[in-house]
Amino acid sequence: MILFLAAFSSIAITAGIIGILLYESLQFFKVVSLVDFLTDRKWTPLFADAHYGIMSLASGTLVTSIVALVLALPVGTIIAIYLSEYAPYRMREILKPLIELLGAIPTVIYGYFALLFVTPLLQFFLPHLSTFNMLSAGLVMGVMIIPYVSSLSEDAMRGVPMHIREASYAMGATRFQTALGAVMPSAFSGISSAYILAFSRAIGETMVVAIAAGMQPNFTIDPREPAATITAYIVQVSLGDLPHGTIGYQTIFAAGLMLFSMTFLFNLMGHFLKKRFRKVY
Amino acid sequence: MTAEIMKDIKKKIYEHKIYDRVFSLIGVILTFMVLMVLFVLLIDLMRNGVPRLSVSFFTSYPSRFANRAGILSAWVGTILVMTVTAIAAVPIGVAAGIYLEEYARKNWITNLIEINITNLAGVPSIIYGLMALGIFVYQLELGQSILTAGxxxxxxxxxxxxVSTREALRTIPIGIREAAQAAGATKWQVVKDHLVPYSAGGVFTGIIIALSRAIGETAPLLTIGALTFIAFLPDSPFMGEFPYISFDWLLSPFTVMPIQMFNWVSRPQIDFHKNAAAAGCVLIFMSIGMNALAMYLRYKYRKKIQW
Structure with a gap:
């Protein structure tokens, strides 16, 4: 019985998260209409002329995430194919943990790396790049997500039964043709679930963007510009000293609710895709 | 005619073999480039940070002057917060894992719990911070303390x-359970005398990995309002007189390593960046050290156990 309560505690956590986000957001939406929240192009909740347009934060989240995925998905997938279909057993046993080490580095260190190493490096090629920019934050976030993509996709590909590969090889296919034509389609749902989970990881990432992308809300799609993401905004407000119960305090819960719904949706999708993949074999 | 077709086919085979080689090469290059990034990151951090590492860096409080600042309150805070985290998470997590793997019947509640756990693992860490801010800090009035953070x-x-408890239990063959039950053991005896000891290695590995993740977490602690400038230590948990152990430290304000590092990174002065790098070195040493320990344990147990 005690054991059951322990297992049930996870439900309580989810309930707590959803409950507190909804409770504080409801207070927020009593003041600000949902339409303004979704359509206003400015986010200046702490100024006298307050605007509450989440889109200018969401655009920052979207741009940094897309930059990260443009790097992480192809590289992660190629590494996964290489490790699963090409690399000899011993090499894979060494390389996989090493790559996974990338995912074990604290995110605040990635933030340091993005701001003080990658940005100066990029400024060498793009002289007009500002100190805070979404490009370097996104790229570093991409590196951070690579082990996630490669590990999950590799697991999916290794789950494909050997006879499918053997059939392909028997037809005279090369390893590349086998990987592309036989293994990847069979592991499709596993790989796409890896992609979706990677995307959800990218939109929820906080420290890299808070350090390297700046804290100024900016409605733009140009990755060379600075812009705050939803997560960076929450950090910015937390660093200040907002009294409990004010509208400024409630904004971070509304922003959090937006973030939570996005990741929740993606995680559910990823989960069901993965389940489908398990059922096939 | 056939000779021409053969030639065509041979050319095609040749082309595909080239593609195969090229892809193999790209795979090797990308893998090593990613490892290069890891290497460059470590080198850059150490190049800037190691010169700042000294005994006084570990024994000084943060300061307005970069060269006098240290991480005393940060590493003490990290150890205290980790202690609370481990004490709270390990019993509940292991118990939940045992229940789901050994006791739970397949019904909709179990199903819901399972989907829920998968989902929780994907919730951004900052959301946990928001929940803690709303519930622990303001509803339960625990304040912005070590207890809340832990x-x-x-x-x-x-x-x-x-998840790691369940995985460890799953590797134990069903025969062990059947043998113990055939000898008259109750379900609880099977768990206590067989499953828990046999899975201890795997569970322990999982706990270390989990703690290594917690040690680097910054966002949720920023959200609950961890202070970045702490120039004192929490009350000592040990006292000279009765009752010898004090819990006042639980409610003390705190800072931790990653927050101290974040604070230094976000300052414009280059001297503070060097401090940040030094704190980063210590932090990365802690978290990679824990991961290496976990890898070693996993390797060792995998070798030792033969069913």
Whole structure:
């Protein structure tokens, strides 16, 4: 019985998260209409002329995430194919943990790396790049997500039964043709679930963007510009000293609710895709 | 005619073999480039940070002057917060794992719990911070304390502990359970005398991985309002007189390593960046050290156990 309560505690956590986000957001939406929240192009909740347009934060989240995925998905997938279909057993046993080490580095260190190493490096090629920019934050976030993509996709590909590969090889296919034509389609749902989970990881990432992308809300799609993401905004407000119960305090819960719904949706999708993949074999 | 077709086919085979080689090469190059990034990151951090590492760096409080600042309050805070996290997360996580793997019947509640745990593992860490801010700090009035921080991180790593406990239990062959039950053991005796000891290695590995993740977490602790400038230590948990142990430290304000590092990174002065790098070195040493320990344990147990 005690054991059951322990297992049930996870439900309580989810309930707590959803409950507190909804409770504080409801207070927020009593003041600000949902339409303004979704359509206003400015986010200046702490100024006298307050605007509450989440889109200018969401655009920052979207741009940094897309930059990260443009790097992480192809590289992660190629590494996964290489490790699963090409690399000899011993090499894979060494390389996989090493790559996974990338995912074990604290995110605040990635933030340091993005701001003080990658940005100066990029400024060498793009002289007009500002100190805070979404490009370097996104790229570093991409590196951070690579082990996630490669590990999950590799697991999916290794789950494909050997006879499918053997059939392909028997037809005279090369390893590349086998990987592309036989293994990847069979592991499709596993790989796409890896992609979706990677995307959800990218939109929820906080420290890299808070350090390297700046804290100024900016409605733009140009990755060379600075812009705050939803997560960076929450950090910015937390660093200040907002009294409990004010509208400024409630904004971070509304922003959090937006973030939570996005990741929740993606995680559910990823989960069901993965389940489908398990059922096939 | 046939000779021409053969030639065509041979050319095609040749082309595909080239593609195969090229892809293999790209795979090797990308893998090593990613490892290069890891290497460059470590080198850059150490190049800037190691010169700042000294005894006084570990024994000084943060300061307005970069060269006098240190990480004393940060590493003490990290150890205290981790202690609370482990004490809260390990019993609940292991118990939940045992229940789901050994006791739970297949019904909709179990199903819901399972989907829920998968989902929790994917919730951004900052959301846990928001929840803790709303519930622990303001509803339960625990304040912005070590206790709040430890509990927040324990919720964050709970899914990891549960999943790794289940995986460790799953590797134990069903025959062990059947043999013990055939000898008259109750379900609880099977769990206590067989399953828990046999899975201890795997569970322990999972706990270390989970704690190594918690040690680097910054966002949720920033959200609950961890202070970045702490020039004192929490009350000591040990006292000279009765009752010898004090829990006042639980409610003390705190800072931790990653927050101290974040604070230094976000300052414009280059001297503080060097401090940040030094704190980063210590932090990365802690978290890679824990991961290496976990890898070693996993390797060792995998070798030792033969069913």
């Amino acid at each position: 509990l927040t991180l324990s919720l964050l790593i709970l899914p990891i502990v549960i």
